[in-house]
Amino acid sequence: MASREKELSALPQTSDPPRGQLSELVGRLTYPFLHGEPPKPQPATGFYTDTTVCIGCKACEVACKQWNQLPSDGFKWSGNSYDNTTELSATSWRHVKFIEQFGDILPNEPAQNRWLMMSDHCKHCLAAPCNQACPTGAIIHNEFENVYIQADICNGCSCCVAACPFGVITRSDMGGHSHKCTLCYDRQRDGLEPACAKACPTQSIHFGPIDELRELASKRVEELHRRGVSQAYLYGEAPSQTYSELHSFYLLVDRPSVYGLPDDPFNPWLHMMGDYVRSIAGGLAAIAALLFVLLLLRS
Amino acid sequence: MHGNSGPAQALTKPVLPGAGPESGYANTPVVKVPDWYGMIACDALLNGMATGLFMTAAVSELVVPAVFAPVAKVAYLVALVLLLVDLGMLVLDLGDPLRFHHMLRVFKPYSPMSVGTWCLTIFSLPLSAAAGLSLLAEFGFDFGWARLLAVVAGLLPAFGSAAYKGVLLSTNSQTGWKDARWMGGYLTNSAILMGCGELFVLSALMEQAQATAILRTAFIVLLVLNLIPLGLLFVNLHPAHTRLYTSRQQWWAGVFIFVAGTLIPLCLTLVNSGLPFIFGAVIFLLLASWVIRFVYIKIPHASPSRNRSG
Numbered sequence: 001m002a003s004r005e006k007e008l009s010a011l012p013q014t015s016d017p018p019r020g021q022l023s024e025l026v027g028r029l030t031y032p033f034l035h036g037e038p039p040k041p042q043p044a045t046g047f048y049t050d051t052t053v054c055i056g057c058k059a060c061e062v063a064c065k066q067w068n069q070l071p072s073d074g075f076k077w078s079g080n081s082y083d084n085t086t087e088l089s090a091t092s093w094r095h096v097k098f099i100e101q102f103g104d105i106l107p108n109e110p111a112q113n114r115w116l117m118m119s120d121h122c123k124h125c126l127a128a129p130c131n132q133a134c135p136t137g138a139i140i141h142n143e144f145e146n147v148y149i150q151a152d153i154c155n156g157c158s159c160c161v162a163a164c165p166f167g168v169i170t171r172s173d174m175g176g177h178s179h180k181c182t183l184c185y186d187r188q189r190d191g192l193e194p195a196c197a198k199a200c201p202t203q204s205i206h207f208g209p210i211d212e213l214r215e216l217a218s219k220r221v222e223e224l225h226r227r228g229v230s231q232a233y234l235y236g237e238a239p240s241q242t243y244s245e246l247h248s249f250y251l252l253v254d255r256p257s258v259y260g261l262p263d264d265p266f267n268p269w270l271h272m273m274g275d276y277v278r279s280i281a282g283g284l285a286a287i288a289a290l291l292f293v294l295l296l297l298r299s
Numbered sequence: 300m301h302g303n304s305g306p307a308q309a310l311t312k313p314v315l316p317g318a319g320p321e322s323g324y325a326n327t328p329v330v331k332v333p334d335w336y337g338m339i340a341c342d343a344l345l346n347g348m349a350t351g352l353f354m355t356a357a358v359s360e361l362v363v364p365a366v367f368a369p370v371a372k373v374a375y376l377v378a379l380v381l382l383l384v385d386l387g388m389l390v391l392d393l394g395d396p397l398r399f400h401h402m403l404r405v406f407k408p409y410s411p412m413s414v415g416t417w418c419l420t421i422f423s424l425p426l427s428a429a430a431g432l433s434l435l436a437e438f439g440f441d442f443g444w445a446r447l448l449a450v451v452a453g454l455l456p457a458f459g460s461a462a463y464k465g466v467l468l469s470t471n472s473q474t475g476w477k478d479a480r481w482m483g484g485y486l487t488n489s490a491i492l493m494g495c496g497e498l499f500v501l502s503a504l505m506e507q508a509q510a511t512a513i514l515r516t517a518f519i520v521l522l523v524l525n526l527i528p529l530g531l532l533f534v535n536l537h538p539a540h541t542r543l544y545t546s547r548q549q550w551w552a553g554v555f556i557f558v559a560g561t562l563i564p565l566c567l568t569l570v571n572s573g574l575p576f577i578f579g580a581v582i583f584l585l586l587a588s589w590v591i592r593f594v595y596i597k598i599p600h601a602s603p604s605r606n607r608s609g
Contacts, residue, residue: 007551032398032400032401032404033404060499070358075594083461097323100322106572116323129471129472132407133410133412133471134407134410135403135416136398136402136404137400137404137405137407149427153387154395154398155393155395155398155399156394156395156398157394158333158334158393159333159410159412159467159471160336161331161332161333161445162332162333162335162472162473163471163472164330164331164472165472166329166330167329167330168331169331170331171333171334171394172394175394175395177394255325257325258322258323258324259323259324260323260324260327260329266472266477266479268470268472269470271477272409272411272466272470274480275465275466275470275482276466276481278480278481278484279463279466279483279484279486280462280487281484282483282484283458283488283490285524285527286487286491286521286525287354287358287491289521290355290358290491290495290517290520293518293520294359294362294517295362297512297516298366298513
């Protein structure tokens with residue numbers, strides 16, 4: 001998708017009328033202002049990822065790449081366990097993380113001797129900072145309440161990149177636009193589940209209506225607690241004081257930071273009004289000082 | 300405040316496992332740094348210079364028209380040139396510059412970039428009118444009332460154009476930037492200071508003695524006043540700077556910014572009111588202002604293990 005974005009958008013479509021250069025220019029200028037009819041709202045959907053059953057097979061990564069036609073990122077040894085994807089990017093919308101916790105590696109700590117694996121992706125935040133930051137309206141909550149980037153609208157300003165507290169969105173070097181997980185919007189519209197969830201062989205990735213997922217996840221946590229996994233908890237299923245709930249939440253058994261997630265995510269927009277007040281106050285103070293001098297010395 | 304979940308869920312706070320050994324991705328930076336580099340620092344400077352010059356000239360002309368009208372007419376032209384260069388930088392910094400007009404398809408009050416885009420767009424209209432009418436006046440077609448109308452109409456969007464930038468650079472998740480609560484306060488205050496400095500130079504160049512004398516006092520007052528938001532910004536950024544720089548480096552940076560940005564301009568302005576001294580004072584001020592913006596923009600990039608976007 002991202003790799004052929006430029007070529008594909010330049011190809012004439014069979015439905016296109018013949019165009020001259022002027023008509024092309026006018027079309028390019030007016031096209032973004034044509035707002036279509038919004039689709040009818042559907043029940044909110046999302047992901048619930050149970051990291052305790054993830055086996056790190058990366059089938060989700062491959063399925064995501066294949067379905068969305070995302071190009072290869074090349075291959076490099078990261079030196080970090082089996083994680084050679086290293087991060088989410090404009091061309092990697094799924095990233096399986098590997099955490100090796102073995103006693104011989106951490107000699108001063110009680111031996112845990114376990115692998116932690118987690119398939120990471122966009123969190124589809126209910127109050128998404130990327131959506132709030134986007135000045136073009138390219139980022140929207142679609143009818144499934146998933147955070148979706150309209151690739152034909154994004155102009156690559158990078159405000160969403162700066163805003164995302166999870167480091168999900170990335171600007172592509174190829175098209176210059178931002179890309180991330182769409183929660184397989186095209187598949188959802190056709191009544192299919194996202195490619196990653198479909199491919200997951202252990203049902204670590206659950207897809208469905210968000211309320212059902214919460215219920216399922218709560219039962220799983222209770223079950224794990226009964227089995228003695230007392231550290232199991234859900235990350236992002238409910239809003240905190242500083243962040244909204246995530247429509248893509250996780251079952252974790254260690255601190256969020258161990259999985260590369262912020263321990264206490266913070267929505268930067270909580271500061272916005274105060275920042276505007278200080279900004280205006282700074283300017284008004286200077287204008288008041290200028291006015292004072294002008295009025296004092298004008299005669 | 301964010302969610303639409305029930306209150307029971309909102310109150311549910313998971314009992315997190317106790318802090319264990321640093322393992323896994325605990326030392327990996329989470330957020331990605333946008334490709335905002337030197338051009339954004341220059342944009343922040345030019346934005347302040349253009350909006351500040353317009354506002355200072357407008358306020359001065361409206362309050363003391365007899366003294367400031369001649370220099371204000373030139374100031375509007377200079378502000379327009381600065382704004383055009385600034386807008387060019389903003390467009391070129393986009394991933395897809397040919398889509399710059401997509402910013403105008405919506406207005407989102409909670410997006411500082413959207414607010415800024417609309418303020419700059421609206422501001423460019425009365426500024427262009429004021430500059431054009433000032434130019435026409437030079438050729439004998441003086442529509443003074445129309446120019447004053449354009450000046451008044453431009454004041455609010457000019458202020459908005461100056462005020463949004465700091466909020467844009469502080470309302471995000473980036474290391475350091477997210478803590479800079481006074482970035483907006485500093486940038487807006489600094490815009491007026493720089494605008495006063497530019498008008499000061501123009502009035503001296505045009506040998507407007509009374510305007511120069513008034514602006515000299517205003518420049519000194521604003522230089523001192525600007526230390527307050529600058530100091531507050533330094534306090535905000537201290538934790539980030541402590542992580543990135545040694546105490547010695549921080550001390551030298553602070554000394555440089557104070558000496559170049561305040562002390563030297565202050566001394567030059569107090570010592571002599573000749574054009575070279577005024578020019579020198581404003582050049583030092585602009586240099587320090589650029590350094591502050593550049594150092595600020597660099598904070599998230601300074602982390603050796605940062606995640607880059609793009």
